[in-house]
Amino acid sequence: MNKISKAVVSRLPRYYRYLDELRQENIERISSKELSKRMNVTASQIRQDLNNFGGFGQQGYGYNVQYLYEEIGKLLGLNVTHKMVIVGAGNLGQAIANYGNFRNRGFEITALFDKNPELIGKDTAGGKVLDIKYLYDYVKENNVEIVALTLPKEPAQKIAEKLVECGIKAFWNFAHTDLGVSGDIIVENVHLSESLMKLTYRISEKNNSLNK
Amino acid sequence: MNKISKAVVSRLPRYYRYLDELRQENIERISSKELSKRMNVTASQIRQDLNNFGGFGQQGYGYNVQYLYEEIGKLLGLNVTHKMVIVGAGNLGQAIANYGNFRNRGFEITALFDKNPELIGKDTAGGKVLDIKYLYDYVKENNVEIVALTLPKEPAQKIAEKLVECGIKAFWNFAHTDLGVSGDIIVENVHLSESLMKLTYRISEKNNSLNK
DNA sequence: TAGATTGTTAATCGATTAACAATC
DNA sequence: TAGATTGTTAATCGATTAACAATC
Numbered sequence: 120m121n122k123i124s125k126a127v128v129s130r131l132p133r134y135y136r137y138l139d140e141l142r143q144e145n146i147e148r149i150s151s152k153e154l155s156k157r158m159n160v161t162a163s164q165i166r167q168d169l170n171n172f173g174g175f176g177q178q179g180y181g182y183n184v185q186y187l188y189e190e191i192g193k194l195l196g197l198n199v200t201h202k203m204v205i206v207g208a209g210n211l212g213q214a215i216a217n218y219g220n221f222r223n224r225g226f227e228i229t230a231l232f233d234k235n236p237e238l239i240g241k242d243t244a245g246g247k248v249l250d251i252k253y254l255y256d257y258v259k260e261n262n263v264e265i266v267a268l269t270l271p272k273e274p275a276q277k278i279a280e281k282l283v284e285c286g287i288k289a290f291w292n293f294a295h296t297d298l299g300v301s302g303d304i305i306v307e308n309v310h311l312s313e314s315l316m317k318l319t320y321r322i323s324e325k326n327n328s329l330n331k
Numbered sequence: 332m333n334k335i336s337k338a339v340v341s342r343l344p345r346y347y348r349y350l351d352e353l354r355q356e357n358i359e360r361i362s363s364k365e366l367s368k369r370m371n372v373t374a375s376q377i378r379q380d381l382n383n384f385g386g387f388g389q390q391g392y393g394y395n396v397q398y399l400y401e402e403i404g405k406l407l408g409l410n411v412t413h414k415m416v417i418v419g420a421g422n423l424g425q426a427i428a429n430y431g432n433f434r435n436r437g438f439e440i441t442a443l444f445d446k447n448p449e450l451i452g453k454d455t456a457g458g459k460v461l462d463i464k465y466l467y468d469y470v471k472e473n474n475v476e477i478v479a480l481t482l483p484k485e486p487a488q489k490i491a492e493k494l495v496e497c498g499i500k501a502f503w504n505f506a507h508t509d510l511g512v513s514g515d516i517i518v519e520n521v522h523l524s525e526s527l528m529k530l531t532y533r534i535s536e537k538n539n540s541l542n543k
Numbered sequence: 544t545a546g547a548t549t550g551t552t553a554a555t556c557g558a559t560t561a562a563c564a565a566t567c
Numbered sequence: 568t569a570g571a572t573t574g575t576t577a578a579t580c581g582a583t584t585a586a587c588a589a590t591c
Binding site for chain 1: 526
């Protein structure tokens with residue numbers, strides 16, 4: 120299979136979300152044209168995107184909602200279980216641990232880690248908060264696949280490096296830094312402050328154009 | 332000023348972050364070439380991006396770090412105060428309220444809102460949690476500019492519509508839905524589950540290529 | 544069979560990179 | 568002045584849209 124472009128991959132979860140909604144509305148089939156109207160994109164883009172992965176549709180019919188939903192789910196790796204732990208059990212770490220939908224989608228959060236004694240022992244929907252000193256043994260013994268980093272950037276960087284040595288190959292990074300880890304390690308960043316700045320950029324832009 | 336492309340805008344916060352680090356290292360000037368090495372982008376892209384907004388550099392010298400930092404800050408609207416409230420005072424809402432750096436960057440979080448009586452009255456760094464029934468009067472009386480939506484999608488959609496009627500023009504949306512609000516309303520989305528799916532896409536992709 | 548709609552090729556558009564003249 | 572490095576134009580690359588033949 121050819122390398123799929125980043126732009127296409129980043130649209131897959133949105134297709135998945137819309138197909139889930141269609142499913143819940145008991146809609147059986149949908150054409151690229153109809154879907155394009157719902158999603159506010161071009162029908163051409165939908166067909167091009169899906170055809171990167173082979174033909175999911177049928178001429179004259181469109182796409183079967185349930186089938187396409189499942190196929191995209193497989194592409195997104197949602198047909199297998201992913202073991203994840205959370206490092207940093209503050210509000211953000213707890214928010215992720217307690218978000219039920221992750222579990223429904225095959226994510227198995229089994230523990231949180233923190234150095235703060237007041238948090239250690241606390242119960243969440245994603246398991247107990249453990250002392251961070253047990254982190255490295257834990258990930259090795261439990262075949263953890265993904266580590267979510269919800270802590271400040273300096274410890275995040277150090278801990279990530281040690282986790283790479285323990286064999287971790289995928290990070291969901293909320294720390295405000297680009298983790299400096301080697302190229303074959305997967306890092307998906309969520310930079311909340313950068314998102315907020317994009318919002319205020321657009322506010323300023325709008326204000327400037329009004330005062331022109 | 333011509334319309335700046337989305338791709339350029341989305342890179343500005345990252346420039347801003349790197350310039351802040353340079354500043355803290357007391358580095359006075361930097362060339363596009365040096366910065367490109369640090370940031371892992373091309374020097375050409377940096378110069379092109381910055382020139383969308385006018386000449387911030389000087390031939391033979393490069394860019395003055397402090398000056399460029401401030402100018403990008405202005406572009407991002409960080410030179411003015413932004414009043415924000417948070418709707419949904421669960422872990423995620425509290426995480427945002429308690430994140431100190433927002434305040435340093437000119438964001439003024441003055442209250443959270445929730446319908447849950449157990450949360451109402453609770454104190455955070457972003458003010459008290461108030462009963463959601465006071466939300467609409469509050470935003471009107473306090474000239475709130477941005478509303479962060481950290482609650483499930485159904486109430487998020489309804490509340491957003493009512494807030495638009497109250498004059499709110501910018502949403503920072505964490506609900507798993509594309510807010511259906513009119514075109515001149517600014518919506519910046521943070522879809523955590525979509526981010527996590529992009530991560531697992533890359534994990535599957537990698538596993539598939541190993542088993543080929 | 545006729546109509547609908549995909550899969551896919553071709554055309555367009557936009558973003559990134561390269562090159563270099565301008566200038567500090 | 569000579570060297571360095573920007574600002575900016577031109578070339579390349581990639582992504583999106585349009586068009587249409589294939590086919591259900």
